[in-house]
Amino acid sequence: MRRLIVFSLITMLLAASAAPALAYGPRIKDVAKLQGVRSNQLVGYGLVVGLAGTGDSDKSTFTVQSIVNMLKNFGITISTSQLKPKNVGAVMVTAQLPPFIKPGDTIDITVSSLGDAKSLQGGTLLQTPLKAANGAVYAVGQGPLSVGGFSAGGGGASQQKNFPTVGTIPGGAIVERDVPTQFEAGGSVVFVLNKPDFTTASRISEAVDRRFGPISRASDAGSVSVFVPLEYTGNLVGFIAALEELPVTPDSAAKxxxxxxxxxxxxxxxxxxxxxxxxxxxxxxxxxxxxxxxxxPPFSGGSTxxxxxxxxxxxxxxxxxxxxxxxxxxxxxxxxxxxxxxxxxxxxxxxxxxxxxxxxxxxxxxx
Known part of the structure; x- marks a missing residue:
């Protein structure tokens, strides 16, 4: 009886140890991505205020001009010669707009100094429109910066950790418009391999055909086209999710x-x-x-x-x-x-x- 119990426990342990290996093996979603589903880059120009004398100097004329233009929008007229922008810094703001994101969602942004500011620590980014390559505004960023470094000095000595002229604002930009994503064309979806390889593309096609029948075709080393079955016409998301979970063994060249x-x-x-x-x-x-x-020798008159x-x-x-x-x-x-x-x-x-x-x-x- 004891031997039977021990044998049962060993069998259960072996089954439990084998299950994760199958569940966490490479899948199609690990080696390929859906064509048409990608992120978009955003960029903007803005001002960071509230710096403790570590902002841009008078030599950064674009910073002075930006402050003048900003104040003019608030009905304040001032000459550039009257400004000493040590508490303000001109920055470039960058972000990644993920696919399927909706208006009202927030994304992280990175703020980088454009002038000769010494540090952006303690600064706050003013409202900055973020544009895509087509010139349209897709998000607006604003908020206090988080700088993972510092710069201190005095008396001819200074110490710096990391890069205090670059900061981030988690969730600092609000999405104003979404990017239409079209991943279905002519009743089929296309998977693009992360690393083009003929063997891997053929294996993906074989894995799909084993599960759904002959509905896929490896177009080349970098893409596999899959036709959507009739029963999944109204459930495209479920079909793609089922495809992404199919196990596949990628191949690679010896290197x-x-x-x-x-x-x-x-x-x-x-x-x-x-x-x-x-x-x-x-x-x-x-x-x-x-x-x-x-x-x-002594008294010889020589020298050492x-x-x-x-x-x-x-x-x-x-x-x-x-x-x-x-x-x-x-x-x-x-x-x-x-x-x-x-x-x-x-x-x-x-x-x-x-x-x-x-x-x-x-x-x-x-x-």
Whole structure:
């Protein structure tokens, strides 16, 4: 009886551990996006007020002119020579307008100094229209800034953390109009791959056909067209949601990414090499210096002489010649390189030499 209970518990644990792997595997929505559904960039020019003497100087003439124009809208006429805009800063405001967002919703905005302001800390952005590339206003931003840094100084010394001339306003812009999104054309929807690949596109089409029948077609390496079945004509959102949840295994080309500045090497799991011989060794040159003092005998009339003696010692480490067999996975390649005793920077040189020899079947990318 006890054995039966233990066996049942083990079965339940194995089932529970296997379920997340299936539920959280790659899906179509993880490797592709719906064509026509995208964000839009917004930009605007505004003024930040309330700065404690850290705003733009008189040299920023556009800031002075902007203040004059703003006050004129409130019925106040003032000369540019009368302004000292140390508490005001001209800024550029940027934002991303997500798809399907509606008027009245709020979006986050980023505020960046345009003049010579030292800090935007403690400032408040005045009402700023945010325009798209077509020149239409889609949102209006305003509110107090949140600056993730500071700048302080005095007496010739100063200290700065991060960038105090850039700030954000979470939910600081109100959407005034939405962008019409058209993702259905001719009774079909199109999925665009994040990374175009013929194999991945074919697998997406096969996954859709297994679930709904022959309704999809891989147009090229970057897009898959799916025809909407008749039963989903009135429920397009449900159909797209069902498509996005279909599991799919993406494919990628073999690649080795090398960062020579940090000595970082990242290799994909499908990197293979042919049989190749590698010799790893190093030459160490050590220069040492010693001081000798020559003391003349007493009453000889000579003088003390100090001399510097330098010696050079060159030592070359033994470089074993190791044959790396043809491997089918990255684990064998890493184990073989570790057996040579190579450091990360040595691995970079070895991989470059193996690639030059034509034995590395992967793209070698330097960043």
């Amino acid at each position: 080795v990414v090398v960062n020579e500045r940090t000595g970082t090497v990242v290799m994909g799991g499908n990197v293979t090499i042919d049989t190749v011989a590698v010799a790893q060794g190093g030459l160490t040159v050590r220069v040492s210096s010693s001081t000798e003092v020559s003391q003349p 002489v100090v001399t510097q003696n330098k010696s050079v010692d060159a030592k070359e480490q033994q470089a074993p010649l190791i044959v790396l067999p043809a491997t089918a996975n990255v684990s064998d390649l890493v184990s073989a390189l570790n057996a040579v005793g190579a450091t990360p920077r040595d691995v970079i040189s070895i991989l470059q030499a193996i690639k030059a020899a034509g034995a590395l079947h992967a793209e070698l990318q330097l960043i």
